[in-house]
Amino acid sequence: DIQMTQSPSSVSASVGDRVTITCRASQGISSWLAWYQQKPGKAPKLLIYAASSLQSGVPSRFSGSGSGTDFTLTISSLQPEDFATYYCQQANSFPRDSGFGPGTKVDIK
C-alpha cells in the first residue's frame, strides 16, 4: 500500500503570509493526487486536482505542484478564511485505494 505523509503537521501563520505544505508518497503516483481543505465541523472541499489543476471556484492564491512522489500546496497570501486543515489524497491505484495524508493544520499565529 502507498503511504502518504504531510509536513508540517501544523503551521502557525499570519494573514498575508505565504504558506507551503508538502505531501510525499511512499512510491511514485504520477499526478494521481488531489488536495482538500476542511474547516471544523464541515465537509472537505476540493481545492486542487491532478496535482496542479485548480478546482472551479477556488481562489487563485491556491496552487499545487509536483509529480511522482513529492507534491506541494501553496497559499500565496493567507486570508482569514484559509485557516483550516489541508489533506492530500492519492489515487494511484484508483478505484482500489484512495488514501489520504494525515493532514496539515494551518492556524493563526
Add this chain to the structure above:
Amino acid sequence: EVQLVESGGGLVQPGGSLRLSCAASGFTFSSYWMSWVRQAPGKGLEWVANIKQDGSEKYYVDSVKGRFTISRDNAKNSLYLQMNSLRAEDTAVYYCARDLGRRPLGYYGMDVWGQGTTVTVSS
C-alpha cells in the same frame, strides 16, 4: 443545486448493524463513481469504500472488508453503506462523496460532499 444528503447515523452497540443512506440531487447520479469517507473524532480523513457507476465494481479499505457493503440504486439516486459487526473504532462521521476518478490529466478528486452523518459505536 448539486447536493448529497446523508442519513441513518446513530448510536449502536458493538457488534450491531447500521445502514447509511446518501440521497443525490442536481446531477446525473448514474454517471459517477461514488465513495464513502469517514473521519473519527479528532482524526483525519479515511476512504472507506467506492462503487462504480453501474454498481459492478466495489472496493473497500482493508479494515471494513467483510463487514461493510456499499451499494447504490440509480433509479432512486441513492447510495448506501450497510455496516455490520460494528466496532468502537468505526465511530466516525461518515461522508458520501462524488468521485470524479482518474482522467487523462490525473486524478480529479471528490468534488461534491454531503454534510456527514455521525455513527457512534458504544455500549
